[in-house]
Each structure stands twice: as C-alpha cells, then as structure tokens.
Amino acid sequence: MSTVQQRFAEVGARSRVARTAVRALVTVVLFGWVGVVPAAGWPTVSAQAEPIRVGILHSLTGSVAIAERPINETTLLAIEEINASGGLLGRRVEPIIVDGRSDWPTFAAEAERLIGEEHVEAVFGCYTSASRRTVVPIFERHHNALFYPTFYEGVESSPNVVYTGATPNQYIIPAVKWFMENRGKRIFLVGSDYIWPRAANAVIKAQAEYLGGTVVGEKYLPLGSSETAPILQAIKETQPEVIVSTVVGDTNIPFFRDLRAAGITPKTIPTLSLALGETELQSLETATMAGDYVAQTYFQSIDTADNHRFVAEVKRRYGPDTVVSDQMEAAYASVHLWAQAVRSAGSADPQRVLRAIRGMGMNAPQGRVYVDEENLHTWKTPRIGRIRADGQVDIIWASEALVHPMPYSIFRTKQAWEDMVSELFRMWGGDWSAPAG
Incomplete structure (x- = not known):
C-alpha cells in the first residue's frame, strides 16, 4: 500500500470515529430551518440590557468587494432574525460593520479596533486567505473568536477560528477527481497570486500526479490585474483538456472575457x-x-x-434580483451556529462560546452541517455544478454523505504543508500575497 493510500485509510478510520462523536455531541438541534423559528416562546429583548456587540469585517470596497459585499448582507440577515426572535440571553445583537478595503493591513487594524475598542464578542469576516491569515494571530492574542465563511486551502487550524467554509477535501479534491474521470487528465492551472491559489494548486498538482494526470501549465495574476495575455498564450501552447481557475474577485471579468x-x-x-x-457570475457575460x-x-x-425559504428571505430583504452564493450561505449559518453556542454556554464570552460550539449542528440551507469537535471546521456536502446561461447553476454531482473536514490534505505531511506556506510568506516579504509588479 502506498503512503497516500495509507493516509486515505487512516483518514477514513478517523472520520468514522469523528462522525459518531460529532453526532453524540450535538447539544441543540433547531426545528428545521433556523430562519423560521417563531418568536413565540423566546425571551424578549430587555431595553435596559447591554447589547451583545459583534463585528462584521469584510471588504466593501476594492478588488474583492464584488464577492464580500453580499456576504455582509446575509450576515446581517441572520442577526436581524435573531433579534426578531428575542435576541440572545435577553440582549439584542448589535453588529459593528467595518470595511477591510481589500487590503490586509486594514483587516489587521480593524480587527484590533473591533476587539480592543469596540469590545466585540465575536467577528464574522474575511474572504481571502490573505486577510484571514493576517488577522488570526490577533484573535489568538486577544482570545477572541473569528467565524470564517469562505472555502479555503487548509493548512491551518486555530482554536480561535470557526471555519464554516469548505476544506480542500470538500470541494477541490472531489471536483478534480470528477474532471479527471469525465473530461480529461491534462490540466492547466491559473490563479490570483496569493496564498489560497498557490496552496490550492499544490493540492491539485499532488492529486493529479497520484491519479495519473498531468499539469501542463501554471500561471498567476496579481490581485486586481487584467494582464491575461501571457496566460492565454500559455493555454494555447499547452492545449489542456481542462482549465482549473482559482482567480478571485473582479479579475474574473477580464480573464473570462479574454x-x-x-x-x-x-x-x-x-x-x-x-x-x-452566483454573485460573481452576475458581473460576467453569463451567456458565454x-x-x-x-x-x-x-x-x-x-x-x-x-433552501427555498432562505433564498426567498434574502430576496425579500435585498431585492428580487439578488442571488445567493456559497459564502453567503456559510456566513448566514455562521451567525446561527454562534447564536446556538451562546445559548448553550449561557454567555457570549468568546472562550465559552468556542468550547460550546464544538460538535454543534444545524439544518442550514445547504443541508445538515456540524462543527467538528476537534478542528472547528465544518462537516459539509461537496457539490459540482454546471453554469447556466442565466447565471444559475445546475448541480451535476453531490456527495451522498457529509464529508469530514481535513485542513491538512493527505498528499503531504502536516509539516510539509506548513513548510510550503512558510516559504511563500518568506518569499513574499512577510505578506500573504505576491508583491505588486
């Protein structure tokens, strides 16, 4: 048995044990969809009680605002639902909204301010891995809690972060496997030049080699860049059977146009x-x-x-043309999972909430989800979709069961992944994205 096969077997055994443990540890199950829990029976919010302050930290301006502004909206929607149902522990939840401006130092400064000056009990935020990795040490130093809603590259597991987005084995690995079995094994990788695409593509390259595929090219664009000519030339020269893109934000507009x-x-x-x-697709020529x-x-x-109820509520709140994406749904679920943990802990104190949330589950719009009791990542259902001309997505494949989150891919050791990430950070001069120019 190869090393990778041994790791598959070990992970499978751990997943079976963890699945049983997670189900046993779920302490609160909401009645169906969380958004329609009736207000009757919940305590009323006291006008005299101090509100529970939480931060919302996303980019409202800059190159990745196209993806982050909608995440803000569903975060606020969940908070509104909680307040309409009587708040938490007799207290209203008060959101403090700040703009990360698609700039990692701004994210760090705002995280410090939210915790140190605004005295928030939790922060819901970050989209890029560069922004998340920049602020995680701040949350660890202050013993506060960050709820991160975006799929990401893994190679991280902080006791102060609840990761409600997918890990590589919940979206990258199943999608690449499906493509290699159904579309071809010659792959061209293109991405934005920061930590998530670099690490995600390292997973893809290792997987492709294991499955007998070939990565025929790998190119990167600076965040916000529109200089696609070298990438297009490389694609034409290598003639791949599939392009795998980790391009983010508004850079997708020139990339797909070209x-x-x-x-x-x-x-x-x-x-x-x-x-x-779906949100980013609205900025593209969806027919093409x-x-x-x-x-x-x-x-x-x-x-x-x-899900129909959730989508209808989003459209009611933000307009009939509003569409809902993966991160929007994960952000919405993040707030309700946090609220569930606050009720269970009897306190909004970040450390008590982080202890209470381990193993908790809920019926999210995407289906059942659980917070893993060991790594604070979320058990989720992988899906692959085909884009339609109207910008919506037809689901063509879905896992038959929830998949255990694995922040460290089996294709390397944990130390090897951490060494790779550390080397990128060093190469980029102590930053989580490549220097401009």
Missing part, C-alpha cells in the same frame, strides 16, 4: 472555477459562461424547502 475572445469556450476547453459563485463548471458546497439551486 478567454472567449481567444476562442476558448466551454465546448473547446471547459473551465472549472473554484472561486466563482454556460457550460463551464464550479465546485462548492452550496448552490442557490439546491431544491429543498429549507
């Missing part, structure tokens, strides 16, 4: 995007995107009563 102008379409060379959701693929754990098109 792909189509070069004659690269879903029929000639399909693209699997790991950072595109039809037939390309995305991998997430949530799509707006999930056909369940719980």
Whole structure:
C-alpha cells in the first residue's frame, strides 16, 4: 500500500470515529430551518440590557468587494432574525460593520479596533486567505473568536477560528477527481497570486500526479490585474483538456472575457472555477459562461424547502434580483451556529462560546452541517455544478454523505504543508500575497 493510500485509510478510520462523536455531541438541534423559528416562546429583548456587540469585517470596497459585499448582507440577515426572535440571553445583537478595503493591513487594524475598542464578542469576516491569515494571530492574542465563511486551502487550524467554509477535501479534491474521470487528465492551472491559489494548486498538482494526470501549465495574476495575455498564450501552447481557475474577485471579468475572445469556450476547453459563485457570475457575460463548471458546497439551486425559504428571505430583504452564493450561505449559518453556542454556554464570552460550539449542528440551507469537535471546521456536502446561461447553476454531482473536514490534505505531511506556506510568506516579504509588479 502506498503512503497516500495509507493516509486515505487512516483518514477514513478517523472520520468514522469523528462522525459518531460529532453526532453524540450535538447539544441543540433547531426545528428545521433556523430562519423560521417563531418568536413565540423566546425571551424578549430587555431595553435596559447591554447589547451583545459583534463585528462584521469584510471588504466593501476594492478588488474583492464584488464577492464580500453580499456576504455582509446575509450576515446581517441572520442577526436581524435573531433579534426578531428575542435576541440572545435577553440582549439584542448589535453588529459593528467595518470595511477591510481589500487590503490586509486594514483587516489587521480593524480587527484590533473591533476587539480592543469596540469590545466585540465575536467577528464574522474575511474572504481571502490573505486577510484571514493576517488577522488570526490577533484573535489568538486577544482570545477572541473569528467565524470564517469562505472555502479555503487548509493548512491551518486555530482554536480561535470557526471555519464554516469548505476544506480542500470538500470541494477541490472531489471536483478534480470528477474532471479527471469525465473530461480529461491534462490540466492547466491559473490563479490570483496569493496564498489560497498557490496552496490550492499544490493540492491539485499532488492529486493529479497520484491519479495519473498531468499539469501542463501554471500561471498567476496579481490581485486586481487584467494582464491575461501571457496566460492565454500559455493555454494555447499547452492545449489542456481542462482549465482549473482559482482567480478571485473582479479579475474574473477580464480573464473570462479574454478567454472567449481567444476562442476558448466551454465546448473547446471547459473551465472549472473554484472561486466563482452566483454573485460573481452576475458581473460576467453569463451567456458565454454556460457550460463551464464550479465546485462548492452550496448552490442557490439546491431544491429543498429549507433552501427555498432562505433564498426567498434574502430576496425579500435585498431585492428580487439578488442571488445567493456559497459564502453567503456559510456566513448566514455562521451567525446561527454562534447564536446556538451562546445559548448553550449561557454567555457570549468568546472562550465559552468556542468550547460550546464544538460538535454543534444545524439544518442550514445547504443541508445538515456540524462543527467538528476537534478542528472547528465544518462537516459539509461537496457539490459540482454546471453554469447556466442565466447565471444559475445546475448541480451535476453531490456527495451522498457529509464529508469530514481535513485542513491538512493527505498528499503531504502536516509539516510539509506548513513548510510550503512558510516559504511563500518568506518569499513574499512577510505578506500573504505576491508583491505588486
């Protein structure tokens, strides 16, 4: 048995044990979809009680605001629902909203201010891994709690972060496996030049080698860049069978525009995007995107009563043309999981909440989710979708069971992954993204 096969077997055994433990440790189960819990029976909010202050830290301006502004909206929606149902422990939840400005030092400064000056009990925020990795030491130093809603590269597990987005084995690995089995084994990797795409592509390269595939090219764009010509030339020269994109934010606009102008379409060379959701698709020519693929754990098109109610509520609150993406749903679930833990702990104190939330589960719009009691990541259902001309997504594959979150991929040791990440940080001069220019 190979080293990788041994790790698969070990992980499978641990997952079975963890699955049993998680189910046993779930202490509170909401009645169906959390958004429709009736106010009757909940305590009323006291006008005299101090509110529970929480931070919302996302980019409202800058290159990744296209993805982060909608996450703000569903975070606020969940807080409004909690307050409408009587608040928490007789207290209203008060959101403090700040703008990370797509700038990692700003994220750090605002995290410090939210904790030190605004005295928040938790922060819901960050989209890019660069912003998250910049602020995690701040939350650890202050013993506060960050709820992070974005799928990411793994190679991290902080006791002060609840990760409600997917780990690589919950979206990258199943999607790449499906593509190699159904579309071809010659892969071209393109991404934005910061920590998430670099680490995600390291997972893909290791997986492709293990499955007998070939990565024929790998290129990166600075965040916010529109200089796609070298990438298009490399794609034409290498003739891959599939492009796997980890391009984020508004850089997707010139990237896909120039792909189509070069004659690269879903029929000639399909693209699997790991950072595109329904919200970002609204900024693209969706008719030209039809037939390309995305991998997430949530799509707006999930056909369940719980999700239909959630989507309807988002549209009621923010307008009938509003669409819902993976991170929006995870952000919404984050707030309700936090509220569940506050009720269980009988306190909003970050450390008591972080202890109480381990093993908790809920019926989220995407389906059942659990917070792993060991690594504070979330058990989720991987899905692969095909983009439609209207910008929505048809689900073409979904896991039959919840998948245990693995922040450290089996293709390397934990130390090897951490060494790789540390080397990128050093190479970029103590930053989590490549220097401009």
